[in-house]
Amino acid sequence: MASAASSATDRLEEFRQGSIDAFEMLFRLHQRAVYGWILRIVRNPSVAEELTVETFWRIYRTHRRFRPEMGFEGWARRIATHAALDWLRTKQSVEVSEEICAEPAAPQAGDPAVTAEIRRKTALAFGRLPPKLRVAATLAVVEELPQKQVAEALGISVATVKVRVFRALRLLRKDLERQGIRP
Amino acid sequence: MSSHDEERVKELLRQALKPVESEPESSRDLWPAVLKRLDEPSIQVPWFDWTLLGCLVGLAAFFPASIPVFLYYL
Numbered sequence: 139m140a141s142a143a144s145s146a147t148d149r150l151e152e153f154r155q156g157s158i159d160a161f162e163m164l165f166r167l168h169q170r171a172v173y174g175w176i177l178r179i180v181r182n183p184s185v186a187e188e189l190t191v192e193t194f195w196r197i198y199r200t201h202r203r204f205r206p207e208m209g210f211e212g213w214a215r216r217i218a219t220h221a222a223l224d225w226l227r228t229k230q231s232v233e234v235s236e237e238i239c240a241e242p243a244a245p246q247a248g249d250p251a252v253t254a255e256i257r258r259k260t261a262l263a264f265g266r267l268p269p270k271l272r273v274a275a276t277l278a279v280v281e282e283l284p285q286k287q288v289a290e291a292l293g294i295s296v297a298t299v300k301v302r303v304f305r306a307l308r309l310l311r312k313d314l315e316r317q318g319i320r321p
Numbered sequence: 322m323s324s325h326d327e328e329r330v331k332e333l334l335r336q337a338l339k340p341v342e343s344e345p346e347s348s349r350d351l352w353p354a355v356l357k358r359l360d361e362p363s364i365q366v367p368w369f370d371w372t373l374l375g376c377l378v379g380l381a382a383f384f385p386a387s388i389p390v391f392l393y394y395l
Contacts, residue, residue: 178341187347195358260337280338307330321329
């Protein structure tokens with residue numbers, strides 16, 4: 139047990155020193171989690187794959203700044219979040235909305251009074267929100283992840299996550315009201 | 322916005338967007354793509370981006386009131 143922990147620490151230290159073998163081991167260990175995290179943000183499998191590659195490239199490029207005592211997973215998640223945010227910032231809101239609308243939630247889930255048209259308009263309105271608000275709301279509301287985890291990934295405080303989620307919901311409500319939908 | 326309204330919008334959002342399955346997996350092995358990316362020369366920032374950055378810094382220096390507007394859109 140102690141030897142396994144020591145081996146993991148050694149691997150992190152080797153990665154910090156630039157070992158490509160240690161990096162590959164870490165990649166194999168964490169790629170699925172990183173891919174899943176990015177997919178939650180961008181909601182498009184092929185873009186998530188592309189951004190996973192970009193994330194691990196950024197991770198390796200900054201290996202000297204990595205601190206093994208802080209752990210790899212949280213660090214990787216934070217870099218992944220920023221890579222996904224950078225991608226969202228380069229996309230037009232319409233394109234993002236199309237990605238979001240590509241896979242709407244199952245119609246049988248939730249309130250039957252909420253029609254497919256309302257769901258589509260909600261997804262489109264959500265795609266028009268500023269990326270940083272959208273990411274906070276996606277992770278905290280849609281994916282229902284702990285706010286502390288969202289805060290760590292975004293590099294902000296839990297209070298700021300709450301503010302961003304609140305602002306996202308308020309803007310979303312206003313947008314829907316403009317379209318004649320009263321949530 | 323009251324907490325009731327907030328909950329309604331949250332519920333609507335959850336119905337509009339499907340949560341991602343718990344353990345999604347990529348369709349292919351991404352390690353070769355990571356290695357290929359590592360072998361590529363690092364991207365140079367185009368001169369246009371530096372010019373744009375210079376203009377923004379200049380604008381912020383001469384019109385400090387514009388800083389909160391930029392921060393809002395970051």
